[in-house]
Amino acid sequence: MTLKDLEIGESASILSVGGEGALRQHFLDMGLIPEAEVTMVKLAPMGDPIQLKIHGYELTIRIADAEKIEVSRIDTLTQEKVIRRNKRQIPHPGLGEGGKYHVKADEHPLKDGEKLTFALAGNQNSGKTTFFNRLTGANQHVGNFPGVTVDRKDGVIKGRGDTLVTDLPGIYSMSPYSSEEIVTREFILHEKPKGIINIVDASNIERNLYLTLQLMELDVPMVIALNMMDEVRENGGSILINEMESMLGVPVVPISAAKNEGINEIIEHALHVAKYQERPGRLDFCSADGERGAVHRCIHSILHLIEDHAEKAGIPARFAATKLAEKDALVLEKLNLDSNEKEILAHMILQMEKERGLDCAAAVADMRFHFIQKLCDVTVVKPKESKEHARSRKIDKILTGKYTAIPAFAGIMGIVFWLTFNVIGAFLSDLLDMGITWLTGLTDAALRAMDVNSAVHSLVIDGIFTGVGSVLSFLPIIVTLFFFLSMLEDSGYMARVAFVMDKLLRKIGLSGRSIVPMLIGFGCTVPGVMASRTLSSERDRKMTILLTPFMSCSAKLPIYAFFTAAFFPKQGALVMVLLYFIGIAVGILVALLLKGSVFKGEPVPFVMELPNYRLPGAKNVVQLLWEKAKDFLQRAFTVIFIATIAIWFLQTFDLHFKIVKDSQNSILAFAAGIIAPVFNPLGFGDWRISTALITGFMAKESVVSTLSVLIPSKESLLGLLTPLTAAALLVFCLLYTPCVAAVASIKRELGGKWAVAVVIGQCAIAWLAAFMIHGIGVVFGFS
Known part of the structure; x- marks a missing residue:
């Protein structure tokens, strides 16, 4: 079976x-x-x-x-075996002391002042980024979803300017299955950090130690940080740290990164092993007895065969030998063996497989897990079912239940949008708008009292306050949406969404894991595009990146709110929800088109760990909100500020740089009038609308600030557009090219040709969609 x-x-x-x-x-x-x-x-x-x-x-x-x-x-x-402590306990080794397997120290330690570089490595969702923030004081985003760190991040240990810690993407092994595993492997092999800090989830120790053994084979000074020890203790478990350290031959320190426990001790050990280059005291995890002895003999034979090649290639010999025993093609290529040596290698592996009764990859994996089992039998007292897991099981009966999962997902997202657009976000936005209006009136009165030049007065009030102020008032809506999205990610629910939606997404050619970058895209396209790096398939990664811009990002919210308030004041929430669903529907249609043409084939296999639900950390949520608010404010007072002034200048002066009485005679009207005819079939072929759409390419919020400058009153806007043309314009804004920052991130991930294709393709799709909306409306007599 x-x-x-x-x-x-x-x-x-x-x-x-x-x-x-x-x-x-x-x-x-x-x-x-x-x-x-x-x-x-x-x-x-x-x-x-x-x-x-x-x-x-x-x-x-x-x-x-x-x-x-x-x-x-x-x-x-x-x-599970019941472990009893020996009457004579093993003392915890101090700095520079090993246990049964003594660490190997270089005779010549590093010179004083030489920078100590560390690679921070561990499984996905093991708490690496939380630990990194504790070490460095950095404020990296932390999430309860496998693969939150999608790029390497550098930081200095607090109070130690001679250090540099690199937080690497979470990986399960040193096999090149996904792009982040290759990033981690290449960094350690080629950038040669002075030490490795290996974060191990103590509540999930067997799976985590698999990577630990591979890291030890690299023969780089290393310390193990047993994270989440507070959860292990609270649930009745324990780990015999001294015995584990003795068997592994590397320092092992119990910590809780979330509660800031054991951080100073792990820093001391890490600095010491790096300074004195104390390498792991054990590199051999083979069993020479019984049927597993075949693996032992094979690896050691390969070791003798390739030792000189490994030294030339700069790859640790033991690591290279084990990888060759697994038939790792990347390592084989780098060793540059001749044909005779490759033939001998093939015979060694064949003989091992015959004696062991397993293929080489399974035999080597079995070797590691067999050692881990022996280690855990001696050193780990398994906890009873954790409170977190018991709670997760109960919650999952509803959130991943057969008949409740989809309604629960729709309900949760519906509540998020309702609270964002109709309750919390709307209330805070109105308050901020009142404050900005009051400040604008106060400034206007002060400028009039000082009898300031009319052009300067117009710049300050009509340009800066009207333009930037109109965008700032939407900050609470954006922050509120990010708040709810970060809560969902932090809690562990995002991983369940991927689990629930996998079969559905497979019908359009994607994996369930693609749902997460796309959900993040509802907040901002840039991190959504970056999150696609966690996908192991190049095909899935490209498809996900191309579809993420169709998910309506929060920067478009000011546009929706601006037009909805003017043309659909009583149907605001309905219009917002419809726009989001139109974006999703168009994304699905594009996915089906890509699946049948450019990206034929099957989506990446769905292999993922489901983390326990955890209460979102207040500090993490507040930090994320601050980062998003700060990013928005920086754009408001840089890109949008400059764009607003530029728009004011171009619509105030004519081609001879004389102040115009009617903006239709301005430089802006002349330039925008050239492309305005393109939008005539859509019902909004006015030069002011064209200008707003062009500035929206810099930052989507600029559409509102530009229109606020060019069309200062609601009455003028109502005279320019009808509800039908406003609906067509909203759909166009939803679907047309993402902002410059998003295009730049797509270029960084896929290259310039794909970025250009996204810009042109989305503009064409947006034009067609708006044309259909306008055409259908005209046919049915809407205005």
Whole structure:
């Protein structure tokens, strides 16, 4: 039977793992190895993917992949061993002391003043970024979703100017399955940090230690930070730190990054091992006995064969040997072996597979997990089911239930939009608007009292206050939307959305993981595009990036609010929701078109860990809101400020730089009039609308500030547009090219050709959509 045939609640022992290539290697690295015990937890609401429990954590995979894994049912899982402390406890080693396996220190420590560089590495969702913020005082965004860190970030340890810590993307192993794993691997191998700080989730230790063993094989000075120890203790578990340190031969320090516990101790150990270049005391995790002895002999034979090549390539020999035993093509290419050596290597691997009874990748993964099992049997007292997990199970009965998941998702997003646009955001926006109006009146009176030149008066009031002020009043709506999105991400709900929506997204050629970049895109397209780096498939990554701009970003909210207040005051929430759904619908149509043409093929496999629900951290949420508000204010007083002044200048002067009485005679009217005819079929071929759309390319909020300068009164706007042409214009603003910052991020991820294609393609789609809205309205007699 296969894993797919298990009923919910049933357990089985894995017999073999089918498939091939990087995906199969990824499954093995995640712990899906022969003899591992696995339990079926549940099916997604649409029947696919499935959720499994293995090695103490929960993993989701698709049914198509589960069919490739052969299993044998078991009645009960292997009982956890009860560990009793020895009467004679092992003392905790001090700085520079090892246990059973003593650390290897260089005879020549680093010179005083030499910069100590550290790589911060660990599994996804292990608390790396929280720890990084504690170390450096940085304010990186922290989220309860696997893969929040999508790029490397650098920082200096507080109070230590001679250090540099690089927070690397979270990875599960050193196999090149996804782009972030390659980033981490290449950084450690080629930029050669002086030390590694390995963050291990102590509540999920077996899976986390798999990466630890691979990092140790790199032979770089290293310390292990056992994070979330507070959760382990609270749930009745413990880890015998001294015994673990003795068996591994590297410093092990219990910490809680969230509660700021153990941070100073881990810093001391990290600085010491880097300064004195104390490398791991153990690199060999093979068992020389029994059937696993074949793996031991194979790795050591390869080690002797490639030692000189590894030294020339600058790759640690033990790491290279183990990777070659797995048939890692990237390492093989870098070692530059000749044909005879490659033939000998192939024979060694073939002989190992014959003796072990497993293929090479499964045999090496089994070797690591076997050592981890021995280590945990001696040093880990497993906690009872955590409060966090018990709470997550209860919540998931509703949020991922068969009949409740989709309605719950729609309800949650509906509440978010209602509170943002009709209650909290709208109330705060009105308050701020009242404040800006009062300040504008006060400034206007002061300028008149001082008898300031009329041109300067116009610049300050009609240009700066009207333009920038009209955008600033929408800041509360944007911050409110970001608040709710960050709460959902922080809580762990985003990962569930990916789990629930995977089957649906697969119909348009995407993976469930693509839902997260697109949901982030509702806040801002730039981080949404960056979040696509967590997708392991280049095809899925490109498709997700191209679709994310169709998700209406919060910068467009001022445009919607501006036109809705003027033309649809009683249907504000309905118009907002319709615009969001139009964006999603057009994105789906484009996805289907891309799936059948440019991006043929199947979406990336859905392999993801589901984290426990956690209460969002107040500090993290406040910090994120401040960052978004600060970013908005910086744009308001830089890009939008400059654009507003430029618009005021161009619409105040004619081609001879004389002040005009009618803006239709201005430089702006002349320039914008050239492209205005393009919009005539859409019903808004006025030069002022054209100007606003052009400035919107710099920043979407500029559309409102520009119109506020060019069309100062509501009556003028109502005379210029009808409800029908306003609706067509709203759809055009929804769909046309994203802002310069978003285009720049697309160029950085995909290259210049794709960025140009996005700009041209979205403008064409926006024109067609607006034309259809206007045409249908005319046919049915709307005005």
